[in-house]
Amino acid sequence: MTRLQFTRRRVVLGAAAAVGGSWVWPAGAQDGDIIVGQSAPLSGPVAMAFQPPLAGERLALEEINRKGGINGRRIRLVLLDDAYDTQRTVENVRQLVEQEKVVALTGLGSTAGVAAILPYIAEKRVPLVGIYTGAHVLRLRHHPYLFTSQASFKDEVEHQLRTLVTLKMTRVGVAYQDNEFGKLMMPVVEAAAKELGATLVASAPLAIDGSTSVQAATALSQARPMAVLLIAVGPSVVGFVKAAKAGLNVPIYSLSVAASAVPALGADARGLAMTQVVPYPWRLVHPMARDFHREAAAADVPVNYNSYGGYLGARFLIEALRRAAPNITPDNIVRAIQGIRGWELGGNPLNFSPTNHHGSNWVEITIVGPDGRFLR
Known part of the structure; x- marks a missing residue:
């Protein structure tokens, strides 16, 4: 099989080709392949934010398949577009389980979508190995078929607020995305602030496309916060940070899912504090980091938190499949x-x-420095 090239243009084209149907990778699937399914927003308002992790996933899957797969069996990923729509996520998961006969699901990205499919995968006994949402609500009750490898958004918020309280910056404002994600997070933020001794002086909703960013920044500025928590992903991150730089002028702490917005922010990203749930991609003391850099360089994939997060998510899946071999079934993957x-x-x-x-519940804070570089 010829080596795939994962330039940014290739990722965009690959995602566009998948809209409305399935993207099966690698091409030329064979009998005996290990079939894994994924539903992700290849189109819609947060599609750009998901391109880097998808590129990272493909690096890891190509790497393992090039080395012979799992006991000689290639991993075949069937990826369906859900456009960040809950109903489409549900439909996609049903198709993956009932028609594609996947042994596992991986990499779902919508909080509401994951919540909606949890009863179904419990009924069908199909594991979901890794998700791209840290929503605490998904972790409140033990689920026999949901597994995560990264800290939750609750862990991130608590780390942010604990840091702010330590710095005596206790008057905090919150800008939250005006969808299921943001609304589910607000009670988590409120509870953490009360527990840690911070005061939430104001909160403002953000349209997912960023169109209400100026209004949100203006509303928060009237409450005179000492810092702002930004609970958002995609275009609303860019819009709000730019509006806040112009009219609010206080430190902004964002969640790890906002990392994909840094290139679009340009110089306005400088000084943005961001929690991370993925280890520092440029610290090459760990073999996986070295593997990632080698694969990324060969495929022309940018090294960043999101692409490394996708790569590590796929490595988690691969390890689960490896440990379940030779009889790779859903129940054996769970065990x-x-x-x-x-x-x-x-x-x-x-x-x-x-x-x-x-x-894991590991979190650290990074600062965006010059040229969009992350500083620890």
Whole structure:
């Protein structure tokens, strides 16, 4: 098989080709392939934010398939577009389970979409191995078939607020995305602020396309916060940060999911504080980081948190499949993940058990420096 080239243009074209149908990778699927399914927003308001992690996933899958797959079996990913729409996510998952006969799902990105499919995958006994949403509500109750490898948004918010309280910046405003994601997060922010001794002086909703950014920044400025938490992803991050730089002028702390907005922000990204749930991609002491840099360089994929997060997410999936071999079934995958103890995903130790399906709560804060570089 010829090596695929993952330039930014190729990723965009690959995503566009998948809209309305399925994107099966690698091409030329064979009998005996290990079939895994994914529903992700290849179109719609947050499509651009998902291109880097999808590119990272493909690097890891191409790498393992080039080396012979799992016990000689290639991993075949069937990716369906959900346009960040909950109903389409549900329909896609049903198609993947009932028609494609996947042994596992991976990389779902919508909080509402994941919540909607949890009863279904429990009924069908199909594991969801890794998600691109850190929503705490998805982790409140033990689910027998949901596994995560990254800290939750609650972990991120608590880390941000704990840092602000330590810095004596206790008057905090919140700009939150005006959709299920933002609305589900607001009670989490309120509870964490109360517990940690911060005062939420104001909150303002943000349209997902960023069109209400100026209004949100203006509303928050009237409450005179000492810092602002930004609970958003995609275009609204760009719009709000630019509006806040012009009219609010206080530190902004964003969640890790906002990292994809840094290139679009340009110079306005400088000084933005951002929690990270993925290890620092440029720290090459860990073998996975070195593997990622080698694969990314060969495929012309930019090295950043989102592409590395996608790569690590796929490596988590690959490890689960490897441990479940040779008889790779949904139930064996579940048992394999539950047996993981102290296994390092890019330097982040994961620990699971039959009663703990969320392998990490590790978080750190980075600052965006000159030229969009992240500083630890």
